[in-house]
Amino acid sequence: MSEKNKEQTRLFTRMVAEKQGWKLNPDPSFYEDLVEGLMNNYNRYGYFLCPCRDSDGSREADKNSICPCLWSRQDILEYGNCFCALYISQSLAASGKQPSSIPDRRYEA
């Protein structure tokens, strides 16, 4: 499995944001922390596991938490940002407000 570097990971996030019509976290240091987290997860697990979710030990168990996670669209609609705050809505971006910590839908029934 070939490793990813930071620029490849940034490119991935830009492509996801563009495709989904989202914006990226405007805080440069927060965004870089998340890029590093995503990159590290890709390089150790082989997939872009959400940087704010722990692996349950296999790709199958983690599949819904692979970026963009299963709940990101719903979270962004409801809260304005995804769980790890990598992606934010156009309106949150326009408001200038910071993304916030939100509940994790991962284990919701």
Add this chain to the structure above:
Amino acid sequence: MNLNELDYQVVEGSRRDHEVVIYALSTCGFCKRAISFLKDKDYAFRYIHLDQIPLETKNEIKQVLRERFKENPAFPFAVIDDSRHLIGFIQPDWEKTLGL
């Protein structure tokens, strides 16, 4: 499992009104900010990065947290005075809970 036997990172600080233990992920932006927040406040606490320990151990930890606090562990997961908990990092909540 006895959570006190884990290999925590211990952060010294002049403030220790409450015992604070944080279960975090090394890859998570909110976890990083929670840890920085406490360091900036010169608060004494311990933390452990669950993503850097064996699967079996971290699954046991998550089970203990699930049973004791009746919540599915999300991160950061802060245990205050071995009795209360905070999930996620919303600064005003942490300030209020820790009296900061």
